[in-house]
Amino acid sequence: MAALAVIGHILPGMARFGLRIVDFSILSIIFHNPGITSKQLCGALNLLPPNLVGKIGTLEKRGLLVRHPHPQDGRALGLQLTAEGRALMQQAELAVAGLEAQSTQALTTAERRTLIRLLQKLYLG
C-alpha cells in the first residue's frame, strides 16, 4: 500500500512529461549509462525483450533516444539519449526528486534514511 501511494504521486507527475514510470526508468538508465544495450536494459528493469521493443521504438520516434550499431557486437544496438532526451530527463529527474520528497514528507529525514536502509536489506536478502 505504501508503494502504491508513492507511485500514485509520481505517476501523474510523469504524465506531464508524456512518460509512464517505465518510460522514465528506461530513459534514466540510458541517460546515466549511454551506449547500454537492450539486453542490459531488460535485465535492469526486469522486462522481457519483446516488451521493450515497442517502448524503445516509441521513444525513438519521439526523438528522445537513438539506436546505433554496437562497436564490439554487431548483433547489439547501443542506446543513447538525444540532446532533446537529455534535456527532458534533466527536468524529469528533478521533478521525480521533488515528488519523492513530497510523497515521504510524513517522515523525518532520519526516518526516510532508515526506511530506505530496511527496504534494501529486504530485497538484497
Next chain:
Amino acid sequence: MAALAVIGHILPGMARFGLRIVDFSILSIIFHNPGITSKQLCGALNLLPPNLVGKIGTLEKRGLLVRHPHPQDGRALGLQLTAEGRALMQQAELAVAGLEAQSTQALTTAERRTLIRLLQKLYLG
C-alpha cells in the same frame, strides 16, 4: 523492489492453494468480515466491480464461498465462506504468516516493527 521481492516469495506459496494473491485477499477479508458486500470488497481491495465479478464467481464455483441476499438491501449480496473456504483460509493464513516471516528474515524483530511503522506513516499521509 522490496515489495516485489516479498510478493515473489508469497506468490508461489499461494499457488499451492490454487490462489493468486488477490484471491487470498478476497477470501481473507470475507473470512474476517462475513456478510460483507461486493461493493465493500471493491473499496477494501481497490478493485473495480466488473473485475471482481469473475473472481467471486470462480471462488463460488470452487465451493469456497457463497452469495446470499443481503438482509437490509435487496440489491446487495452478502458474501460468506463455506466450511471448506474457512478450512482453506486457516491453512492459507498460516502459510502467509510463515512466508512473510521468511521474506523478512534479513530483518531483526525490532527492524521489522520499525519498517511496518514507517510504511504505515507513508501511506496514511
Next chain:
DNA sequence: TATTGTTATACTCTATAACTATA
C-alpha cells in the same frame, strides 16, 4: 550452436459503458 533484437500472438489485468433490479 548460442545470443541480440524482432515479430506475432496469447493471456492476464485494468478500465469504461451500458444494462437489471432494487432503493
Next chain:
DNA sequence: TATAGTTATAGAGTATAACAATA
C-alpha cells in the same frame, strides 16, 4: 433518481514461440 451487481468490451501489461542477423 441513484446504487449494487452484472455483462460486454477495450486497452495495457506480461508471457512464450519462432525468426533473422551476428557471435
